[in-house]
Amino acid sequence: MLALFYIFIGVAIGVSFWQITRILDFRGVIANDKDNSKQGKYALYFMVFLYAMMIYCLIALNVLMLPESASIEGEHDDRLFDITFWLIGIVQFFMQFLIFYFTFKYRGKKTNKAKFYADSHKLELIWTVTPAIVLVVLIGYGLWQWNNIMDLSDEDAVVIEVYSQQFRWDARYAGEDNTLGRGNVNYIDINNLNTMGVDMSDVNAQDDIQVTELYLPKGRKVHFQFRSQDVLHSAYMPHFRAQMNCVPGMTTEFGFTPKYTTEEMRQQPEVMAKTRGINKIRNAKGEELYEFDYILLCNKICGASHYSMQMKITVVEQEEYDKWIALQPTLATVLTK
């Protein structure tokens, strides 16, 4: 019924338009000098609005942005991002100026004549070659960094499997031998707590440790391997500039080296400013206060609860990490219970 009501309102608006045009005499179709002059000025006003909004957002929303990279590999991402952003920012401000200023400046008049200017090889060469040179820099730096990120050859890395399902994350540490035991959905045995489908006949699996929260040692490379048991998920760790899809039927990889512990991160001015802002809002709503934590969230549409699928990540010093991992039970002890 309510839908009919809304449709009725729509029809009523349409009919009233029809009536209004009857009264207003629906004429005036081609821009004359007066229109050109008016619209040209509006273009200029719009340019002012556009600049104001762009600059306002750049300044006022800056506090909402992610803090500096919490991984060593991510440092270059931040630098490359800054370079790219400055570059496109300058081009954006310059181009928008030309577009709307020209619209204003050359607004038509009966007495004016347009310049017949069809071609200039020199100009075209300039704006083909200039972007090309700039791109060489961006592509070069980008590819170098891409190889950097994708380099997972560090033998000393902590090997962790991140495992996704609708709608939760689990993780498995490789244990003493730093080698993960085989996994496949066929080994899943919910009754025996084998929720990640680990093949317990594999010797490497015995010392594996299954957890629901990630602890990472600061300053050591972490080598993630991702698996999914049902649909695509994506492990997104924005603070570390890290993301990789979890694909059923195959294992994907990613790696980074945490740079700051969670505690250190909480003391960063950027993070503190953002946290203050968030807590002001939470305070007003009477919700419990927020404290900064690293987080892994799902970033590939995976179903109804996609929007809440997450796992906490804590980065600690190596000694603390060693203490923590020593307390975790191995799969061999958990699953034979």
Next chain:
Amino acid sequence: MSENHKETFVTKYIFSQDHKMISKQFLVTGIFMGVIAVLMSMLFRLQLAWPDTSFSIIEAFLGPHQTDGVMSPDIYLALVTIHGTIMVFFVLTAGLSGTFSNLLIPLQIGARDMASGFMNMVSYWLFFISSIIMVFSLFLEAGPASAGWTVYPPLSALPQAIPGSGAGMTFWLVSMAIFVASSLIGALNYIVTVFNLRTKGMKMTRLPLTIWAFFITAIIGVVSFPVLLSAALLLLFDRSFGTSFYLSDIFISGEVLHYQGGSPVLYEHLFWFLGHPEVYIVLLPALGITSEIISTNARKPIFGYRAMVMSIMAIAFLSTIVWGHHMFVSGMNPFLGSVFTFTTLLIAIPSAVKAFNYVTTLWKGNLQLNPAMLFSIGLVSTFVTGGLTGLVLGDSALDINIHDTYFVVAHFHLVMGISAIFGMYAGIYHWFPKMYGRMMNKTLGYWHFWITIITAYGVFWPMHFIGLAGLPRRYYSNTAFPMFDDLADVNVVITIFALVGGVAQIIFLANFFISMYRGEKATQNPWRSNTLEWTTPVEHVHGNWPGKLPEVHRWPYDYSKRVDADDDDSDYLHGEDFVLQTTPLLEGEEAS
């Protein structure tokens, strides 16, 4: 084709084989689908700004998929899925390219109709059927497809994973398969027509840029749409016949499924092999339309005609070898990531050439700021804004951290969504007199333009920032993460702009439908344009030109040509600031 055979209502308005009528059919169907998609976006913007708040409009339209005026997460995903599908395919592919390719190809190359009027009719009716199926799927009990417009398996393959992957997904696939057939038939027709039916003197180098754009678009469509069809069919097989093209090792709802050996990454490759060129299938016609309108209304030749044609070709070629930039984090080999980064960033070069050429065309022009011209200028603006952020996204190292966030949503909405819709609006305002023999009202057009561009930037500029804050797209709400709490205000502002922008489209609809019946009668060449379509009579005739076909003697951009090429103050060579393509060269006149 006889010029005075008897026409009934059915052959004239329904099963018409006349390209002008077919183009109007495409346009009206596209507008209808557009209204649905805009309405959907307004509903989910309500949810994003005010989650858990009750709205009677949500109660009214979502019926069983809401409780007390709050939509369910499943229907939220369905809304974004169908919004994307309808906008990309039904509005901006069929509605834009279908309308203007059909209208302008025969008219601007001087042909009596498309190469095959019958296939053209079939193309429209297949599109119509696929639209019906897509709309019908909205009323299914479990809801329409809801795995995102990219419908990645396994989510789209398993009804256990999400309710929309039941019958809704089957409808989606069938609808898209028919849509692909429609597009292919249309595109083949366009290509053949441009190759074979150009009138005397209409060399390829004298084609208006609109035709070049439609022509190249049709070629990209023929190259890439079949791949989508195969992807959809294989998905259909996986869903219905138990094959394992995309599925392997799946445990869901407490059991291991039988699928072995497939890979969702294969689907991603197949999908994006169409999916990326699709962006240009949407955008190039808009750029073609813009080139024509800017030149006409600037009373100046388009700057760098050859460079424009070459950059269209370069973009088209590159568009077929960059699909992997949607898959940097898909788990494919990192080496491929390097290759796709390289090819992707190269697209910036022809794009930059186009943008600079537009600006140079405006320079020292005598700009007639008609609504169509404003929308074209708006397109250049949003194309630049959206295109530049492509440099961030196309760089694999940077993409990792903003992949699938709202930064991407902002980027592609500006560069292909808003830009293409601006191109479509520009085209409608400009060629409305050719389609309906009447003019659209300019005052409403101005209101429509300014509200639309302000709200478009108001929606999508701030959206970049919530993406940079790390907020993933396709989240039903961001209340599950305290770290996103401070984005709530931005979301409210975006939604307000979106609602105003959405409602403002009523101005356009009113202008469009009222002008159709009550608009001022059009003159033969209202914009004083050079191209051939303005040499046809205002009242449509079968075969377009009553007598002989026109003969072409020059390129389409001889605006403001002077007696003395080096003297801007000298008189117009032909007495007027435009010269129809049918005007022979004067003695001693140099062809441009």
